[in-house]
Amino acid sequence: xxxxxxxxxxxxxxxxxxxxxxxxxxxxxxxxxxxxxxxxxxxxxxxxxxxxxxxxxxxxxxxxxxxxxxxxxxxxxxxxxxxxxxxxxxxxxxxxxxxxxxxxxxxxxxxxxxxxxxxxxxxxxxxxxxxxxxxxxxxxxxxxxxxxxxxxxxxxxxxxxxxxxxxxxxxxxxxxxxxxxxxxxxxxxxxxxxxxxxxxxxxxxxxxxxxxxxxxxxxxxxxxxxxxxx
Numbered sequence: 001x002x003x004x005x006x007x008x009x010x011x012x013x014x015x016x017x018x019x020x021x022x023x024x025x026x027x028x029x030x031x032x033x034x035x036x037x038x039x040x041x042x043x044x045x046x047x048x049x050x051x052x053x054x055x056x057x058x059x060x061x062x063x064x065x066x067x068x069x070x071x072x073x074x075x076x077x078x079x080x081x082x083x084x085x086x087x088x089x090x091x092x093x094x095x096x097x098x099x100x101x102x103x104x105x106x107x108x109x110x111x112x113x114x115x116x117x118x119x120x121x122x123x124x125x126x127x128x129x130x131x132x133x134x135x136x137x138x139x140x141x142x143x144x145x146x147x148x149x150x151x152x153x154x155x156x157x158x159x160x161x162x163x164x165x166x167x168x169x170x171x172x173x174x175x176x177x178x179x180x181x182x183x184x185x186x187x188x189x190x191x192x193x194x195x196x197x198x199x200x201x202x203x204x205x206x207x208x209x210x211x212x213x214x215x216x217x218x219x220x221x222x223x224x225x226x227x228x229x230x
Contacts (some may be wrong), residue, residue: 026073053076061093
């Protein structure tokens with residue numbers, strides 16, 4: 001099979017810059033890749049060995065043993081596409097040099113993988129969406145540094161466990177916490193500092209300490225129907 005084209009007519013205003021060009025005839029062949037040398041592949045023909053390179057539009061990267069469609073001009077050839085993979089059970093690679101951008105002016109992009117999706121973004125990963133939704137049966141996230149910023153965040157869990165092996169710092173202009181039942185244990189030292197502090201207990205309030213000190217600059221007041229000391 002061969003592909004030919006008529007001479008390209010250069011506009012008159014460009015006639016002084018270039019002459020009329022006639023592209024060489026290109027022939028298409030089914031070839032079995034027999035060897036590889038870096039980014040080029042060797043195919044054995046009746047006329048001898050021919051080295052081929054993957055065309056820019058050949059996204060599926062060929063491998064030795066694959067059956068490919070090649071365009072040949074003289075002793076130069078390009079692999080246009082992979083027709084048949086020699087090892088279909090092994091992972092296939094789709095690769096392009098430089099930056100790849102998928103532009104879908106209409107519709108949406110859907111990716112379905114039965115056995116999972118693994119992403120390796122190298123230097124970083126960036127998402128930008130008006131609305132983002134994700135549903136996982138189980139998700140594991142491991143990163144060296146994680147920054148999350150936004151106007152509002154809300155999370156709902158049946159059970160939650162936070163483990164911090166180092167330092168934890170929470171900063172808020174206003175903080176409010178509601179618990180049905182709360183147990184707090186501090187093995188080391190705990191210190192609270194406030195401009196004003198008020199505790200409201202509907203039923204019992206018990207303080208147990210080896211040594212208890214209460215110091216006030218102005219006064220200490222105890223008000224109750226019954227006060228027992230000792």
